[in-house]
Amino acid sequence: MSAENVLTVRGLTKHYLGGSRLRGTQHVVRAVDGVDLRIAAGEILGLVGESGSGKSTVGRCVTRLTTPTSGTIELLGKDISRRSQRQLRPLRREVHIVFQDPYSSLNPRMTIGEIIAEPLRQQGIRSRRERDLGVAEMLERTGLRQEMRTRYPHELSGGQRQRVALARALIRRPRLVVADEPVSALDVSVQASILNLLLELQRDLGFSCLFISHDLSVVEFISDRIAVMYLGRIVETTSRERLFREPQHPYTQALLSAAPVPDPALARGRERVILRGDLPSAAAMPAGCRFHTRCPVAVDRCRTDDPALVGVTAPDHLVACHLVEPGRGAPDITAVRRADADHST
Numbered sequence: 001m002s003a004e005n006v007l008t009v010r011g012l013t014k015h016y017l018g019g020s021r022l023r024g025t026q027h028v029v030r031a032v033d034g035v036d037l038r039i040a041a042g043e044i045l046g047l048v049g050e051s052g053s054g055k056s057t058v059g060r061c062v063t064r065l066t067t068p069t070s071g072t073i074e075l076l077g078k079d080i081s082r083r084s085q086r087q088l089r090p091l092r093r094e095v096h097i098v099f100q101d102p103y104s105s106l107n108p109r110m111t112i113g114e115i116i117a118e119p120l121r122q123q124g125i126r127s128r129r130e131r132d133l134g135v136a137e138m139l140e141r142t143g144l145r146q147e148m149r150t151r152y153p154h155e156l157s158g159g160q161r162q163r164v165a166l167a168r169a170l171i172r173r174p175r176l177v178v179a180d181e182p183v184s185a186l187d188v189s190v191q192a193s194i195l196n197l198l199l200e201l202q203r204d205l206g207f208s209c210l211f212i213s214h215d216l217s218v219v220e221f222i223s224d225r226i227a228v229m230y231l232g233r234i235v236e237t238t239s240r241e242r243l244f245r246e247p248q249h250p251y252t253q254a255l256l257s258a259a260p261v262p263d264p265a266l267a268r269g270r271e272r273v274i275l276r277g278d279l280p281s282a283a284a285m286p287a288g289c290r291f292h293t294r295c296p297v298a299v300d301r302c303r304t305d306d307p308a309l310v311g312v313t314a315p316d317h318l319v320a321c322h323l324v325e326p327g328r329g330a331p332d333i334t335a336v337r338r339a340d341a342d343h344s345t
């Protein structure tokens with residue numbers, strides 16, 4: 001039921017006009033092309049896919065930094081997909097976005113204290129004391145020393161800046177946080193501390209989160225549920241456990257096989273599948289299943305029929321693939337590769 005969800009997205013599309021009208025090269029870029037999502041209260045949904053698959057565009061639509069071409073976005077039961085900026089104001093405090101690069105998203109001329117307090121100021125909280133108390137609490141919650149308040153962003157490390165971005169995002173207690181590649185610009189050693197902080201804040205404050213990343217291991221660490229995106233569509237979505245235990249879509253299987261595995265014994269057992277070719281352009285979408293040009297197991301039907309995202313193996317496990325059928329198990333893309341190798345020897 002959508003009433004229980006903090007966010008419900010149906011049929012979301014965002015098309016851009018690319019190229020040049022003058023040169024006659026104008027074309028439609030289908031960045032997001034029919035996406036359904038839901039996020040329950042207190043849930044972290046990981047949105048994962050290669051660069052260019054449309055993840056950031058989903059994040060920008062959901063936070064209404066941009067207006068979708070079509071579809072509905074329900075935040076706390078209210079459709080915000082077509083609201084004007086003025087009409088959005090009452091709901092602005094309920095959703096906050098955190099970006100990849102905390103340096104470019106933090107105003108370099110403001111102190112850390114001013115940056116964290118800014119959402120309170122925008123909300124019209126004029127009492128200096130009230131704002132100071134809010135900032136002190138958020139510095140504490142994000143593991144920053146109180147004296148950071150008078151510093152400027154350039155004096156902080158990348159990890160500290162992302163802590164500031166989280167403090168600022170959460171000071172108004174939004175119901176939904178959209179985090180777009182929030183650790184991708186950080187050293188691997190710092191990533192874990194920021195992910196752990198986000199989990200801790202989520203447990204303490206209870207917000208929902210749309211966590212966007214191209215990195216499957218990051219998404220595996222943080223998410224309750226995962227949606228795999230390919231060329232503007234969700235191709236598979238289910239709980240984290242199920243996705244890693246029983247990946248169905250050939251694209252998900254390929255992503256998983258390429259992800260680093262901490263356990264060497266597991267890594268040996270998992271055959272690496274390298275996807276052929278690059279991600280096709282969102283301006284020249286393949287017909288049929290949009291993954292068929294890179295799919296190791298595609299059949300004729302995949303080149304003509306666009307598969308719907310449906311529950312095949314379980315109601316909470318949706319897959320968009322013609323080859324996934326009840327009782328048959330997922331298509332084994334590594335078996336196909338082994339057969340290929342046998343033929344060539």
Ligand SMILES: Nc1ncnc2c1ncn2[C@@H]1O[C@H](COP(=O)(O)OP(=O)(O)O)[C@@H](O)[C@H]1O
Pocket residue numbers: 016017018029030031049050051052053054055056057058281282283
């Ligand atoms: N403002 C824009 N104008 C034209 N094309 C865009 C714009 N923003 C994104 N795109 C295109 O939309 C597709 C999806 O981009 P994006 O949402 O940034 O993907 P991701 O975050 O998964 O890397 C890409 O092909 C990108 O070039």
Ligand SMILES: [Mg+2]
Pocket residue numbers: 055056057181
């Ligand atoms: Mg992006």
